[in-house]
Amino acid sequence: MTVFACAGCGATLSVPMSRVPLPVHVDQRYGHGLLGVLMEPRTYAVNPDPFGPPWRPWAEVGAAEAEACGVYAPVGALSGGSRGAAVLAPGDVRGTVFIPARSGGLCCGLDGRDGPNLACAQCGRPVATRIDDCSLWQAVWFDPAAVRRVAGAAVRPQTVDWEALRRDRPGVPPVEPPGQWHPLWEAAVGAALARLLAVSAGTRVAVPDGLVADTFGRALDALLPPGPPVKTLALAGPGLPTVSTSIALVPQHPQTGEHWAPPVTADAVPLPWDVWAQLAFRHDRRSVPGAGTMPADARRDDPSPLTPFGLFRPDVAVFLSTLARLREVRQPWLRAIYDRVTGHPYAGPF
Numbered sequence: 001m002t003v004f005a006c007a008g009c010g011a012t013l014s015v016p017m018s019r020v021p022l023p024v025h026v027d028q029r030y031g032h033g034l035l036g037v038l039m040e041p042r043t044y045a046v047n048p049d050p051f052g053p054p055w056r057p058w059a060e061v062g063a064a065e066a067e068a069c070g071v072y073a074p075v076g077a078l079s080g081g082s083r084g085a086a087v088l089a090p091g092d093v094r095g096t097v098f099i100p101a102r103s104g105g106l107c108c109g110l111d112g113r114d115g116p117n118l119a120c121a122q123c124g125r126p127v128a129t130r131i132d133d134c135s136l137w138q139a140v141w142f143d144p145a146a147v148r149r150v151a152g153a154a155v156r157p158q159t160v161d162w163e164a165l166r167r168d169r170p171g172v173p174p175v176e177p178p179g180q181w182h183p184l185w186e187a188a189v190g191a192a193l194a195r196l197l198a199v200s201a202g203t204r205v206a207v208p209d210g211l212v213a214d215t216f217g218r219a220l221d222a223l224l225p226p227g228p229p230v231k232t233l234a235l236a237g238p239g240l241p242t243v244s245t246s247i248a249l250v251p252q253h254p255q256t257g258e259h260w261a262p263p264v265t266a267d268a269v270p271l272p273w274d275v276w277a278q279l280a281f282r283h284d285r286r287s288v289p290g291a292g293t294m295p296a297d298a299r300r301d302d303p304s305p306l307t308p309f310g311l312f313r314p315d316v317a318v319f320l321s322t323l324a325r326l327r328e329v330r331q332p333w334l335r336a337i338y339d340r341v342t343g344h345p346y347a348g349p350f
Ligand SMILES: [Zn+2]
Pocket: 006, 007, 008, 009, 010, 011, 120, 121, 122, 123, 124, 125
C-alpha cells in the first residue's frame, strides 16, 4: 500500500492506498448536476498525460509538438501541467487546507482552474487540486512535484482473479433511475468506439444483437461508410465461450488494468470491467403475467429493469479525446471522421 506525503515537510496526506488503472471517465463532463466520486475508496490512479493549467491553445502548440506529446489530431487546447499526477477520492485525503485565493470554479464548486487549491496543513505548501464542481467527477489530484509516495504498513488487498470478479462484481447497470443512460457507460463506449473505428480499417462491422447493438451498433453504422459488413464484433472474456471474431470487446481488470487476452486472430478493444460484465451477463428479461397470483411481497422485491428514456449516445468528448491520441487517426479516412464529428459534435450518433 502507498501513502502520500508532503515533499516539503513529510506530513501524511492520504490514507493507505493501492494503485488501480486510470478510469475511462476521468476527464468526462456530464450533465448539469453534481456527479459522484471518481475513485473507489483507498484507490488511486496516475495520469500519464499532463494535468491542469496552464492550458495552451492548439494554435500555440502546433501539430509537431502535439505529436511529440501523443496527440495526433487538432484539439482545442492541451494542458501544460505536470505528467504523473495521482488522483484519489476527496475522502481519502488527510492534512490539507483550502487555499482561499484559488477557489475558482464555474458554478457549484471548485474546478481547478487556478492550479493547486489545497495546501499541506503543516507547512503551507500547495500540494493538490480538489475538483467538485457540477458536471465533473469529484476528485483530488496530487501535484507530482509536491508529494512523495511512501510504502505504507497496511497489507495490499489481494488481487481478485477473473472468475471471482465474474461471481462477485456484477458491474454498473447501463441505465440509472429514473431512466437515463449511466455516464460511465457513455464515457466507456465513447473511448471504446474510437478504438473500434481504428481497428475496423474503415469497413462495416457486424455487431451482435442486444445491449452491444444498442450501445455500439448505431454509432458504428452512422460513422462507417455503407456496405456489407466485412468485420465482426463479439464479446470475449471470462465465462464466455470462445468465438471466432475479427474484433473482440474484452474486459480490463479493475485492480491490475490487465486486458483479457482475446482469440489470437482478433483485435482487442478493452472496456472497463463494470461495463463489460453487464454487456456479457446482464439479463434484462421482463416479467409477464402468468398463471396464479404472485405474493405481494415477492412483487415488491422484484422491480422491472429500467427502460432508458432515449437512444444511447456515446460521450462525444471522450470519443474525440481518445481518437486524437491514436496514431491511426493520421489515416485520411479516420481523420475525416474525426473532423466531421469535431465540426458537428451533437449530430447523430452523439
Ligand atoms: Zn508539508
